[in-house]
Amino acid sequence: MALTARHLISIDDLTDADLASLVTRGADFAAGRAAGERPLDGAVAGIYFARTSTRTRTAFSSGALRLGARIIAYGPGDLQLNTGESTEDTGRVLSGMLDLLVARTAGDPAEMRGWASQDRMAVVNAMSADEHPTQALTDLTTLLGQFGRIEGLRVLYVGEGNNTAAALALALPRFRSVHLELRTPPGYGLAPDVLVRAAATAARTGATVVERHDMDDLPRDVDAVYTTRWQTTGTSKPDPDWRRIFAPFQVGAALWRTSPDAVFLHDLPAHRGEEVTAEVLDGPASIAFRQAENKMNSAMAVLEWSRGGPLREPSSVAALGLAPGVVAGAAPAR
Template sequence: MTRPTRRHLISIDDLATEDLDRIVRRGVQFAAGALEDARPLHDAVVGVLFRKTSTRTRTAFSAGALRLGARLITYGPGDLQENTGETVEDTAAVLSRMIDTLVARTAGSEAELRAYADQQRMAVVNAMSADEHPTQALTDLTTLLGRFGRIEGLRVLYIGEGNNTASALTLALSRYQGTELFLRTPPGYGVAERYLDRAAVNAKKSGARVEQRHDMDGLPQADVIYTTRWQTTGTVKPDLDWPRLFAPFQVGPAVMATSPDAVFMHDLPAHRGEEVTADVLDGPASIAFQQAENKYHSARAVLEWCMTGTQAG
């Protein structure tokens, strides 16, 4: 007899390298339209809890669950009894007896999601925490594989705040052989050392390279130039003078000219005239909106991975 196994995705580090690669390749298959008839979540129930605003991630997981045959329950930021004092652990114990997967964007750290995941009845997916945005990194890898036919050996120049997107991308790219990730982040707003340390462990095994600097001098040649909005969802910067620090890190034509054959990526939403100029975001090198569509394809791959494992029992 077999019983279903629910697999959690709280951090990129939760994935074995083969599972990371499987999800990314599956996302490319979904994007190619090869799996449109697949209904692996037939009659499953997926809960979607967002305490912060979302356009792409919420829509991607909602539409993805429905396309895979699941039924959907959505929770707003004030809907659960946690607002009246119920613990996360008690909430998880209840939800896990009623639904199969919880896709959650929380207001705080990874620890809350780990508490939701402290059971094996219900899969839990981190749809962005303050620390890390793992499903964005999976979307990005899906986009890279679809565009270049490979991830190994790609050179990615990331410019801007070392936020939860950058943290996840750092963990993900460092798994692939020969990749090079150049992080150019404003002083005081870099990728946290704990993520760089974890990436260094990955890179030692894979032969990847991760380098962080806090200036825009001597930009390296890259296959991809990537940026993200300067005001990360749900955060407030402690330094009132932060726009001055960020201004040199705008991606405009001069930056793109340093790598004439590079594509431009952005996790969106974008603020034209801040982190990126309109002529770059809307220009011929930009694949930002294909990247956004890939969030939907990648979400289907994540849901399938979380829900379709089996184990003997």
């Protein structure tokens, strides 16, 4: 019996039930509770990266192999997209040969939507210019493993409102009573439509999402401090003075004076002395490298789900703190 392909281009493609299932399953893989399972036996996965990647590419490649799939890897110059073939035609052709495609594009997410215009091959966004959904799933898996819950967590994000921040802002407010505060440099905040979508989600779950463009009056007693590199992979900033604007947003030890028990998250790669000090990244509060390892655990959950794997509804759904309706698969606010 053929499995139903599920596409993951944006966090908004996931129902609440999907999100709960993926985070729970990622935690299962991280804890070794799913060791030896091979739900992708016989499947063929394409791994296409038009941009550099260490963690995400390795995570999906290793995860696919561990789950029993065979992989075909493509580099930025390998597909006929470079000679003008449409994304729709490319997707249609690949869907007759691959069971799923994991892709990191050079920019426009519409490219992935073109590949996903067919329903035979699952398409997974491993980062586009506007959003990094599998990073958010990694982050939630890491938070669940650290705290045993997501409900009610207080997270401070410091840095550019990039694709990682966008995915986090769309995913975290799905959980009850979460507080996400973003401090982004002036002119480098979240896209307005992302803030609107995040606010709509927060309104139905009792979460809060706040964005400010300064480092004054930081929230106290946060559970996690999160930052990302200032120079997002594959991008450059038009303002030659951008480093001066970003300088006040460096994450240093002073942030722990009012949140002494907070953990530190970073999606890596990190540039010590820029977005974060070495004292923080290599210090006792940092779980950034455990977070990186969870890339693979989360990738395995996504790969299994994308090929029609069952939704997981264990008792930990309650601990996740999703709003009522999760088991019924409530659709996210659009």
